[in-house]
Amino acid sequence: MPEFPIVDTHVHLTNLNRIRYTNLQDEAPTLHKSVGLATFQNHAQSIDIDSFLFMEIVCDFDNRSDEAQWATELAREDPRLKGIIACALMENGSEVTVELEAYKQNPLIKGVRRLLQTEAIDFCVQPSFLKGLRCLPAFDYSFDICVYHQHLSHVVEMVRACPNVHFILDHIGKPKIKDQLFEPWKADIRSLAELSNVHCKISGMVTEADHDTWNRDDLRPYFDHVIECFSFDRVIFGGDWFISTLATTYAEWVATVDWAVSGCSTSELKKLYCDNARDFYGLNSPDNKDLQSSTL
Template structure:
């Protein structure tokens, strides 16, 4: 089964979605399951994981509703306030729905040590008892905190979204490479090859721009802990679905069929308990 392990749905709201600024006109509209399904079909994908893009339980309910009505959505990574006093109660509530697979917080918008706050770590510590994963969305400046966090919770499954957003456009790699390698040494951490094109020069990227970063990730994590994700529709800022997919397909073209199957589905099934 082929799985796109990272994409988003939303009904565009100019207030809630204020992060979609004037330079992002192409994604200033609704993106719903009916828009994605034909794209997945055309590219021979069987399903996807819908990931939160808004810090609200309202959106988590919306994504779960989408998944219940569209069987190709195999799981939801939603948002729950992990810092809240009632976090366990909220996890009980959402875990009643078997399509609720994990939690994410937009940590990239927080200060560098946000993940090390006592209240946030308390929430992270609750996830494994519900068999829930955690998606780590950070910038390279927050990787040190991520290393600290994942070492604190050896029984929690973590996945790094978008390779931790390396500075591809600027060509910076060394510090990021050191830290992504350190993260990969921790066995309960996986990595998504996703969101590449939006970290590059949006209008002028070349496929070769991504290879040093992919080399680092594949050397560090191996094929057992890497998941493919499109980051659709955010990827549309720099590439259509097929173009961003081709970057990864081209990179792994000489891998065995078994290895490609892991990257494009089996690892996602294992990680998210699909």
């Protein structure tokens, strides 16, 4: 395990009493349940977590500001919750600025995500979507990219079209690890890494493998390729909890990542586990004690 506190940039929590998750109910009914802060704290208790980010989890679009507000309330319960990645409808083009301006009133919101994996592969390069993305730098927001591997060639096009936007690829682009698929994923990752405005999140890999029979060797070539392409300067750790519970425990995922990077320098490990996350998401401020009145 890491010999220093880590930053987890990808924690999902749900509250069915306040927020609707129709997509989750339809696509992954076993995950359609309330999963709160106490459950996460229990599952992650063996890991020294310095801070973590709340990641939106595809709630119904008309609930997206409610989700961000609930996450803000959770930060008052656990000061380690240092940031929120909220849902924003980038396809609204320049009109998304109304939503971003509202989010900007909440200093906990560090970036946005619009789930793309369930959309057409060219959804992310539609003119209105690109126009929305180009609004992000004015708000100092990054964009988390969540796609399946078949979307990646268009993701490269999207990132190239928005050179001033800071992107991060979630779950290494979701290659089909269960089938040991490498191409065209490997080539697309290489092309994406050539663009300096994108990082890669080492997360969500076990759920792309066989949930019941995966082993670390199944993941090794994917770890190696991502780190080779992005280097330790542009990779960031993510737990993807509680989605990850489909295939592993929180501690086992951290141990698996630690195994994959064994032998690397302390400096490299700190980049992966904490330093890059703090820089990319701006986690060094604000202090959560100043957030008691944050609302949306």
